[in-house]
Amino acid sequence: MNSRPNSYQFSENFWWGAATASYQIEGAVNEGGRKPSVWDTFSATPGRVLNGDTGAIACDHYHRYPQDVQLMAQLGIKHYRFSISWSRIMPDGVGQVNQQGVDFYKRLVDNLLSYGITPHATLFHWDSPQALEELYGSWQSRQMSFDYADYVMAVVSRLGDRITNWMTINEIPCFTHMGYALNQEPPHAPGKRVSLAKQVWQASHHALLAHGLGVQAIRAASTVPCSVALVDNFAVTVPINESPVHVAAAKQAFPSCGQNGGIVFPALTGAYSPVLLEQLAADAPDIQEGDLQVIHQPLDVFGFNVYSGTYVRAADNQLGYEFLSFPPGYPRLHMPWLNILPDSLYWGIRHLSETVGRPDLPVLISENGCAAQDRVNAQGEVIDTDRIMYLREHLRAAHRAVSEGYPLKGYFLWSLMDNFEWACGYERRFGLIYIDYPTQRRIPKASFDWYKECIKSNRVV
Numbered sequence: 085m086n087s088r089p090n091s092y093q094f095s096e097n098f099w100w101g102a103a104t105a106s107y108q109i110e111g112a113v114n115e116g117g118r119k120p121s122v123w124d125t126f127s128a129t130p131g132r133v134l135n136g137d138t139g140a141i142a143c144d145h146y147h148r149y150p151q152d153v154q155l156m157a158q159l160g161i162k163h164y165r166f167s168i169s170w171s172r173i174m175p176d177g178v179g180q181v182n183q184q185g186v187d188f189y190k191r192l193v194d195n196l197l198s199y200g201i202t203p204h205a206t207l208f209h210w211d212s213p214q215a216l217e218e219l220y221g222s223w224q225s226r227q228m229s230f231d232y233a234d235y236v237m238a239v240v241s242r243l244g245d246r247i248t249n250w251m252t253i254n255e256i257p258c259f260t261h262m263g264y265a266l267n268q269e270p271p272h273a274p275g276k277r278v279s280l281a282k283q284v285w286q287a288s289h290h291a292l293l294a295h296g297l298g299v300q301a302i303r304a305a306s307t308v309p310c311s312v313a314l315v316d317n318f319a320v321t322v323p324i325n326e327s328p329v330h331v332a333a334a335k336q337a338f339p340s341c342g343q344n345g346g347i348v349f350p351a352l353t354g355a356y357s358p359v360l361l362e363q364l365a366a367d368a369p370d371i372q373e374g375d376l377q378v379i380h381q382p383l384d385v386f387g388f389n390v391y392s393g394t395y396v397r398a399a400d401n402q403l404g405y406e407f408l409s410f411p412p413g414y415p416r417l418h419m420p421w422l423n424i425l426p427d428s429l430y431w432g433i434r435h436l437s438e439t440v441g442r443p444d445l446p447v448l449i450s451e452n453g454c455a456a457q458d459r460v461n462a463q464g465e466v467i468d469t470d471r472i473m474y475l476r477e478h479l480r481a482a483h484r485a486v487s488e489g490y491p492l493k494g495y496f497l498w499s500l501m502d503n504f505e506w507a508c509g510y511e512r513r514f515g516l517i518y519i520d521y522p523t524q525r526r527i528p529k530a531s532f533d534w535y536k537e538c539i540k541s542n543r544v545v
């Protein structure tokens with residue numbers, strides 16, 4: 085144990101991991117029995133994705149996973165978060181299970197386990213079957229919640245002997261509010277424009293219901309004890325300084341943000357936040373009898389995806405607080421929203437305990453990372469000191485949380501490798517490993533070596 089003050093040492097049971105998602109890395113979209121997802125259709129639509137990029141090949145992980153798992157072992161992670169494609173398991177969305185799809189994930193998981201790497205499977209990371217979009221408009225229909233649960237049952241009953249860490253759904257707001265939202269730029273798949281905000285909130289309610297039904301399906305199908313999580317990138321309100329008046333303002337503002345009052349609160353407390361419902365008024369979703377009981381399933385851990393936050397301060401107004409815009413020169417990395425605000429990682433964990441009122445619920449950082457303008461130099465290296473700086477400061481914030489006693493179990497870095505960054509295609513690179521797409525060569529960046537050292541010494545270096 086390093087005794088130096090500020091050695092940023094973690095406990096021996098802290099989880100060090102990395103994360104990816106199926107559509108962003110697998111490629112092989114027409115192989116192994118897979119049929120199109122909404123992201124295949126969306127990215128093939130001219131103008132939807134930068135440079136016309138699609139996930140057709142991506143990082144060719146479907147074929148190159150043995151090499152990628154070897155790189156994970158070199159990195160030293162003992163935990164790997166990936167997602168399972170509904171379109172591989174049930175290509176038509178319902179009915180027939182595609183055994184080739186199941187077999188791919190069996191091969192991948194067995195490979196991980198052979199290196200002592202624990203698999204953490206996200207059951208839904210946005211790539212829902214196109215067939216269900218055509219059948220009933222995907223998440224606009226309540227039926228999607230039940231079809232999702234059937235898909236989950238099919239996966240867990242076939243892979244539950246190998247996988248015991250499940251994450252039901254990744255970031256509900258991104259495939260509902262960004263998928264159907266009114267004037268949302270850039271849109272996410274399926275990129276539909278509904279006419280009423282109520283329809284958007286109804287879609288996110290259906291996704292919440294799917295989460296609850298999915299938890300029940302996992303508990304029913306798993307023949308061994310397992311851990312179940314919801315993953316969300318909720319909006320972190322960060323006090324402009326940590327004087328009591330501004331901390332109180334940040335807490336007061338928290339439930340008023342849509343993802344917080346409309347996703348985290350129902351899932352973790354069994355009720356939409358009253359502040360949000362008052363704001364939504366007639367745009368609030370129709371909630372059927374029993375929905376909230378299904379949505380509020382007991383969870384073993386909460387997956388917190390964090391990249392940035394928003395500053396709040398106390399204000400002499402009706403609300404008692406105000407959100408602050410970032411000044412023009414505020415430092416950020418290579419996405420318009422990637423303002424560098426490491427305290428958002430700490431405050432997000434603290435809000436879950438104190439503002440949402442769930443100090444009992446362990447937390448995982450299920451995603452944290454940044455896009456950077458990575459370039460391969462004349463020596464064939466990527467010296468991404470900007471990414472190292474960003475990650476180091478966020479891990480220091482994670483260390484603050486654990487040293488103050490908050491229940492942070494581990495950290496999954498987004499991402500293991502550069503990948504398909506949704507509407508930004510391949511132009512935005514988030515990986516510890518640089519992907520040279522024309523050759524599919526993998527080049528570990530300087531941040532790979534840095535993270536490897538953090539894991540080896542179990543502290544922030």
Ligand code: GCO
Nearest residue numbers: 105254255317389451498505
């Ligand atoms: C998300 C998604 C990832 C993104 C990453 C960078 O959090 O939006 O889970 O798929 O690629 O966050 O935007």
